[in-house]
Amino acid sequence: MLKIVDGSKSYNHNDKIINVLQPFNLLIEKGEFVAIRGKSGSGKSTLLHILGCMDQLTTGDYYFNDNKLSTNKDNTLAKFRGKHFGFVFQAYHLIKEFTALQNVEAPMAYMHTPRKLRRERALALLSQVGLEDKVNFYPKQLSGGQQQRVAIARALANQPDVIFADEPTGNLDRDNGNKIISLLCELHRQGTTLVMVTHDGDLGKIADRSIHLVDGHIKS
């Protein structure tokens, strides 16, 4: 489903080339749960951002279901992302001026889902993550674990094919972290492809497969 051929990523920083991801090939099948692991600075987020089309490869090609994406224009990619991908970040990234309900509705508004359907679906998703009694709360009125559950509901809004999560439990205590992981595992059981960056070795074990990053080299 996701395929990178001869990919690499480097940055030009003060006229020096920094090779963050050495040339690699990668295939992620539909329905897989893949953990991305490695030390801080090893390129995990960079790889996740490339897979999620938030960043582009320096060399190589990226295919989604055999469609080549790497040459797409930014605005086409944004629509593509909105339709096929959902994102969960360590720091939640909710819109602070929006309630939980409005945060979950936002990606559907972007895809022009009719207002009534948006509302119904957002309410159903918030109830799926156990927040039916918090729909009108703003992010600052919610705990970290609750904010992350809103973020997961938001990631699911457009029924994505793939969920990308970058250390989704990084800011949470063990108990809340476990709840988030159970939720993500449940989504995976229901068929969602899941790609998750994690520092936590235990989480790596519950994934179908781990990708290890060592000094910019990808070892599957």
Ligand SMILES: Nc1ncnc2c1ncn2[C@@H]1O[C@H](COP(=O)(O)OP(=O)(O)OP(=O)(O)O)[C@@H](O)[C@H]1O
């Ligand atoms: N825009 C940029 N310009 C130059 N270097 C960058 C840029 N973005 C990232 N890097 C470098 O790429 C490397 C990998 O960064 P990345 O954020 O992918 O690491 P990470 O594995 O996610 O680390 P962490 O576990 O701390 O989140 C780092 O050395 C970083 O300095």
Ligand SMILES: [Mg+2]
């Ligand atoms: Mg990172």
